[in-house]
Amino acid sequence: xxxxxxxxxxxxxxxxxxxxxxxxxxxxxxxxxxxxxxxxxxxxxxxxxxxxxxxxxxxxxxxxxxxxxxxxxxxxxxxxxxxxxxxxxxxxxxxxxxxxxxxxxxxxxxxxxxxxxxxx
Numbered sequence: 001x002x003x004x005x006x007x008x009x010x011x012x013x014x015x016x017x018x019x020x021x022x023x024x025x026x027x028x029x030x031x032x033x034x035x036x037x038x039x040x041x042x043x044x045x046x047x048x049x050x051x052x053x054x055x056x057x058x059x060x061x062x063x064x065x066x067x068x069x070x071x072x073x074x075x076x077x078x079x080x081x082x083x084x085x086x087x088x089x090x091x092x093x094x095x096x097x098x099x100x101x102x103x104x105x106x107x108x109x110x111x112x113x114x115x116x117x118x119x120x
Contacts, residue, residue, distance in 0.1 A: 032087035
């Protein structure tokens with residue numbers, strides 16, 4: 001079973017530029033995660049909200065999106081993503097076969113992760 005993460009991305013324009021979703025899916029295939037679901041929320045200057053959902057994308061609706069939609073600034077957009085961490089499946093199997101278990105898994109802010117990787 002893959003672990004799934006809910007991520008919200010913000011865009012300065014009323015819609016993401018280019019074919020964001022297709023590009024995200026290509027990157028996911030290369031990087032060991034899977035895009036489970038995408039919902040793009042566009043909010044007009046007037047406050048009118050448009051939901052741009054991919055065909056067959058329904059799982060994101062199970063997440064309470066009302067709070068996220070309320071925080072989208074008029075004239076901008078947001079992408080709500082469900083991402084499955086495919087790379088963890090094989091790792092979990094190897095860990096179990098070695099007699100181990102995950103004790104802690106925590107996401108670090110990009111600034112902290114960058115310092116760790118660079119050795120600063």
